[in-house]
Amino acid sequence: MNIPGLIVAKKAEGEVKPRLIVCHGSEDGLAKQATDGTALLIGVSTIVGGGDGEVFDVIRSGLAPVFYSEQIAIGDPITANSDGRAKKANSGDFIIGYAEVAGDTDELGSVWIAPGKQAEPILLN
Template sequence: MNIPGLITGSRAEGAIAARSLVNHGTEEGFSAQAMDGTKVITGVTTIVPADDGEVFDIIRSGLALVGYGADIALGDPLTANADGLAVPAAAGDWFIGYAEVPGAEGDIGSVWINPGKLAAAAP
């Protein structure tokens, strides 16, 4: 399901894939493809990819289509893998939101954008 809410523009810091997760870049006004759950994930890209320096759209709220990089169950909190694709979040990860549909690696799924951070595992 794709019912985007707030959509903002940003400049690409490096190549940005379509329907991938992004986070803040190293410079103001730039965003980079997310590589894992160690940084705040700020949104999901649209169907349009971007090359370094190009302006692209980021879906920041609502429901967004996203590429799955692993098997996903309904309701899984989703973070990024090394390719910026959505994978189940682990303890201590930042996540973009929750899976609206189950799916397998390579599928285009849907995420309810509701970012947060999972609690770290107990020592």
């Protein structure tokens, strides 16, 4: 499902492939393909990626198509794997949002963009 909200242009820091999760680059105005959940995730690249230094679009809100890297269920919190594809988040990971549809490895799924950080579990005595 694709119902994007805010879409912004960024300059690619390194190659950014289509329909993958991105994070901020090293300077203002730059974005790069995410490689895990340790950095703030800011959006999903559109159907057109960008080569190093090229301008590309990033979906920052709404529903965005993204490639899955594993089996994902509706509602799973989503972070990035080493290739920028969606995977289930672990506690402490930055997330891009929540799966809008179920899917499997290499399928084009959908994420409801709601960036944040996956909470650590609270242990009660």
